[in-house]
Ligand code: HEM
């Protein structure tokens with residue numbers, strides 16, 4: 001198969017970028033999208049040119065680093081699929097495919113197709129964890145969790161932090177991501193002690209990073225490679241309201257107190 | 262209090278206030294539509310309804326409350342929309358078409374036009390800007406003749422069609438918001454998705470068809486028989502003969 005990849009090239013965070021066309025031939029229908037970029041990069045390197053910078057790690061759909069906007073769709077046209085798991089049979093022969101980085105002011109481009117996703121890390125650092133004493137692994141089934149809850153927590157926990165929800169949202173809102181990270185712990189016994197603190201801190205952290213607000217456009221769940229359901233956003237809203245009305249006070253100063261107790 | 266103010270400083274808190282003020286606006290619109298539909302029972306039914314409203318001791322309380330709610334909704338709606346715009350200042354090259362972008366912005370666009378409509382509507386039919394003698398008519402019971410007011414006003418095609426356009430925009434606004442409300446308020450579950458979708462269509466169709474039907478009926482002369490007895494010059498055209 002033959003394609004023209006129209007790729008966003010931007011030498012650095014501060015440089016201006018533009019789309020550059022790269023024709024490529026001899027691609028198999030079962031080659032993955034990343035392999036096409038690799039083939040173009042081989043050619044570029046053979047010609048002593050700068051290869052296209054993009055992110056990838058696992059190439060099996062679990063790490064969330066291969067984040068590309070393909071023809072205006074996050075992770076390309078196929079639903080519930082990461083870019084590394086996207087195969088060229090999804091495209092028609094001779095097609096021109098536009099490849100861009102995620103666009104959100106909170107996720108600035110570092111180079112070519114790579115964006116800085118530290119904003120998402122900072123949200124996780126704010127409270128996306130549980131505090132436990134490490135040591136020996138606890139006995140299995142020591143704390144009972146119902147099957148239904150475990151399934152729903154697991155569903156939320158399958159978020160790989162790729163940022164497609166943010167990239168696809170017309171408002172660049174991070175609600176689906178934050179909701180998945182809040183809900184996975186809110187549903188489990190281990191998440192209870194810090195439950196109020198977690199949801200408020202993570203929402204405050206999200207706001208600080210300058211993501212947009214959720215307007216219920218529902219593009220996020222369409223784009224999510226892990227099919228995180230929309231209902232986690234309603235669950236987040238519920239958690240937040242409950243914590244806001246009945247939980248601890250807001251603001252950074254207040255959670256420091258909680259931690260020092 | 263401090264706690265509530267802090268809630269307002271967060272993205273989810275602001276959305277909640279937009280949604281809660283939206284619920285009041287929604288209830289108001291449904292009530293308004295129900296009341297106005299009494300026009301089909303006849304002049305005395307509509308005039309009695311209007312009289313009941315006008316002599317109510319709660320009238321000014323409700324009016325001021327609605328003013329506060331509209332202001333809150335407008336202010337936060339605009340603020341939230343502006344924040345959303347600035348969250349992605351560099352657009353995608355393979356981006357959406359102009360129509361898609363307008364569609365994405367439909368809440369703000371329809372909302373702003375609805376606001377202009379509300380101001381014009383209150384000036385037009387409540388305060389009586391540019392009113393003629395029929396505006397101040399009273400019926401045989403001494404009630405303000407709102408029926409004559411409406412029939413006179415909606416005989417002018419531009420007025421009738423602007424009202425109809427505004428109601429269609431209310432429909433667009435509500436189609437998105439009724440379902441969104443449940444999500445914003447935290448009440449949403451995948452199992453209820455079609456229930457909320459159905460509910461939002463039901464409310465939108467009721468409000469839009471109900472409110473659009475009045476200027477349409479007057480334009481097309483469907484209410485003629487009822488006004489035959491009125492001896493207002495403007496009501497005695499060929500249509501109202
Ligand atoms: C005064 C003019 C109005 C403006 C400027 C306006 C603007 C907006 C905007 C921008 C939103 C979406 C906020 C977001 O991005 O999520 C919104 C939501 C909403 N609007 Fe309005 N609106 C107006 C009038 C109305 C009226 C008359 C009604 C009811 C009939 C209404 C009902 C709602 C509801 C229920 C929501 C909540 C949707 C949600 O939870 O996301 N609005 N409005």
Ligand code: SF4
Pocket residue numbers: 064158159160161162163164165166176177180220223224225226227228
């Ligand atoms: S919710 Fe889905 S789209 Fe968003 S970061 Fe997680 S896996 Fe990616």
Ligand code: FES
Pocket residue numbers: 055056057058059060061062063064065066082083084085
């Ligand atoms: S490279 Fe890990 S998910 Fe695609």
